[in-house]
Amino acid sequence: MSKDFETQHRLGPQRNPAIDDAVLDATRQLLEEKGYAGTSIDAIATRAGVGRPAIYRRWPSKAHIVNDAIYPVLDVEQGADIDTELGTEGTIADQIRALVQGAVALFAAPATRAAAPGLMSEVRTNSELREVLVVRQLAGVRVELNRRLEAARERGDIRSGVDADALLDIMAGAAIFAMSVRDVSDPGPFADSLADIVLNGILPNT
Amino acid sequence: MSKDFETQHRLGPQRNPAIDDAVLDATRQLLEEKGYAGTSIDAIATRAGVGRPAIYRRWPSKAHIVNDAIYPVLDVEQGADIDTELGTEGTIADQIRALVQGAVALFAAPATRAAAPGLMSEVRTNSELREVLVVRQLAGVRVELNRRLEAARERGDIRSGVDADALLDIMAGAAIFAMSVRDVSDPGPFADSLADIVLNGILPNT
Amino acid sequence: MSKDFETQHRLGPQRNPAIDDAVLDATRQLLEEKGYAGTSIDAIATRAGVGRPAIYRRWPSKAHIVNDAIYPVLDVEQGADIDTELGTEGTIADQIRALVQGAVALFAAPATRAAAPGLMSEVRTNSELREVLVVRQLAGVRVELNRRLEAARERGDIRSGVDADALLDIMAGAAIFAMSVRDVSDPGPFADSLADIVLNGILPNT
Amino acid sequence: MSKDFETQHRLGPQRNPAIDDAVLDATRQLLEEKGYAGTSIDAIATRAGVGRPAIYRRWPSKAHIVNDAIYPVLDVEQGADIDTELGTEGTIADQIRALVQGAVALFAAPATRAAAPGLMSEVRTNSELREVLVVRQLAGVRVELNRRLEAARERGDIRSGVDADALLDIMAGAAIFAMSVRDVSDPGPFADSLADIVLNGILPNT
């Protein structure tokens, strides 16, 4: 129960950044152990050795905590991060392959398997969460993916008529479904199979 | 508050099937209005004009009610239904197109948009629900799809190396993601885009 | 679970008197084992091997069943029984002594220890029960006791000014309190102590 | 529905003592209006304008609430209170008279009439309640009464052979029976009649 931040403990009027980490760590542990519904804010606070108000001071709801706990930040508003994330080098095929690998790896972590469907569910009723998750995080990726596909299409690297939104739905949706519902144990082969269908689906028919 | 089944109301030691319908109807309404988390069993009972114990007598958890409320039964244990459901006629391309249309239509209903991610989340911790939803319902479809793809591959109608499980993950996952997260308003064009990518992904490259 | 009345079992349009006995027996057992609050009608029906409607056909409430189960009938409307019950022979001292012995013996049975306070509680809100228990059973005893004391007072056998109602409250109340609350293990000595105080309390000084 | 304690309302980590009072007041009201069985914890919480958990934080069962609501505390562990309560001055006759008056007054309050038999009933199955009510509260009185009678007997002020326990059973039992079952409307004359019999029962026969 004794945490290292309990020794130097209170910083006065500044927030203690160690608390953020302790909370996110505890959240990941609990997601893995008890699942999304079983991860209560009470349990997070107890596991992190932190009071509940310290949590509510930082995040407005459980979904926001979970979102921060399982997804990399990348909402830095600059294109640089997204570019790096999406793999800016190589052919469009390489880029898509990298994207699929990235998506599968993202949703394959145990905590994420437990959390992703829960967040999908809450995003429908919690508009504050929707703003953060769908608008700020997902929309950026959509725009960037659209830009890339557009460019590739102009170069003739992909078929015309490929819907970028549907493509993103496939990559994210299939990865989440495989990891969280089918509970695929080895993500590698699945990522290959997924990339195989997706690439054949968008590249020109020779 | 008076329901039509209240007039003749009690059938003695047999359960009143009108209550099943009233509960499932109320569940669909509440899912649409309040979302998955906001749909409490109390609210369902009140809306259906039914006591809470009558619900617990029929379903062991909220997830089971929701499952019955939004998914067609088709667990008839005979292949016949699944065959019909999956579209047994025409070329493999026609069959896949029908499958994609069916999946999108299934997840496009407002109640289902609200419920599907919630069920995906609970299926991970509720093993009783997993039995019903993943093993009994999904597994049948997986087996049948696998059989069809195998046959088509032998006829050379699709590429070899296409993973049937990944294909099902794509169809279900993409449809759920598009409907529940992206909240696509018109399912028709999305289904076409999805079918376009999927078909090109599995058919031979000319 | 097989009762002897289950062999020949149903008598047609007449009630099966064996059910009355089975229910009252089960009630006494459950009172002793689980106490008054823990004795549910469900449990009585199950223990007696009887359906709930068969019970409700005979008694309007749990309190009525318990009343029948623990108290001797004596509501025969004829003074004869009460006379016998109250001990009509001997001096007034002998009669009072017999009364005290009877009261203590009545409330000393294990089932009665558990039930008496519960009935006292329900009699305040259940007016139907009040009618049966207080008016029909107790009032008769009050009247008869009053008559005896009046006669004894005229003969100079007891002090004047002794309140018959208070005397009955003492005998019943003290016996119930000793048995149900103090949980006296041996009723004999207690009955003697009680009789000692009561007799000295009403007989003339010297 | 707005209570005075709602203005300043929450005291932080300390419990709000105003809630204790509000709950006990509501309990007394409900006992008077609906009787013991009709006084649900739900109803108490609603009437007191308080959440149910706030009640369960303070008392382990309905019986404990009722006990606190109707009986004065006097479990101060020092003899002083009990001495005062039992009336330490005057002859033994005066003391007994005071005791009888006190007992009758205690059980004459409307809420107490409704509650006392219910508590007597629950004390038999709820051992936690028995500890509080019988051991901590009643036993102290029994010991003190025994001491007084012993002293009086040595002085020759009462007959030898008077059982202190039976005497207490008489005073408490008769008062409860008269108030809760017979429902005596005017406690004064009853207390006089009871004291008359009791005093004659224990004083020497001149």
Add this chain to the structure above:
DNA sequence: TCTTAAACGAGACGGTACGTCTGGTCTTGAA
């Protein structure tokens, strides 16, 4: 012998209360 009608067990029903658990807010007192 056949019919009628009541009693029976089994158990579903709406309703109410139980005691527990969360979520999100607020307050205290120390640092």
Add this chain to the structure above:
DNA sequence: TTCAAGACCAGACGTACCGTCTCGTTTAAGA
């Protein structure tokens, strides 16, 4: 101003009884 601790309301959870009612069967008594 932050922190931990924790009290607070609101309300959902799943369970247990209550008293009523209906079912389908059994059985005694009357036709």
